[in-house]
Amino acid sequence: MKTKSPVYKPINLNEKFLKFKELWSPRIIAQMNDYHFKLVKFQGDFIWHSHPETDETFIVVQGELRIDFRDGAVILKSGELFVVPKGKEHKPCAKQECQIMLVEPIGTVNTGNSVSAERTAKDQWI
């Protein structure tokens, strides 16, 4: 009896982005050790928050993202990344809808230490 070979499939970011429309609502696309790769669409202003336990990586796949800090800001365009250090207060914002890939430990909550239940998203796989 032959055993079937496993099928290895790449994860295509653009195809995954077509699968959801909701803003500020991260979707998990891959796991590496105890980290998740997540896709998220931003438009408008998020809330100030920080992640006391972890750095957080933003990679812009399409569009433009600004991340405000209490003492400055960084503007990220397609093909650019930035690591927000652990504990640093930040506020993502985008004039136009942008497409972002996040890399962060499993269970990292989008609103971090903020108490905004309204903006807190439950991560889900797509």
Place this chain on the structure above:
Amino acid sequence: MKTKSPVYKPINLNEKFLKFKELWSPRIIAQMNDYHFKLVKFQGDFIWHSHPETDETFIVVQGELRIDFRDGAVILKSGELFVVPKGKEHKPCAKQECQIMLVEPIGTVNTGNSVSAERTAKDQWI
């Protein structure tokens, strides 16, 4: 006395890729917790190896990459990613030069468990 605000700069992948030409020689561009983001250029065949301690993420920025496994293969194009599981033997190869971003724990050696000193690269920041 005014204190100077810090300058926050995005990391631009294309600009970083222009800074080196060597194949199979990862360059570190960012750190997130105890992980590194690395850029690498592949062309031709690498050697069979595995990383017994960690998963390894490949993200294709430009070109096309094939990763061979003992029981199959995956082909990745620009905008696609794949996580090679911990301990899984693999061999990256590329007909034409391709540009890859790797995400893996600090200190992960490009040749993994292989004994090929010739192909083992010393990671360096750019």
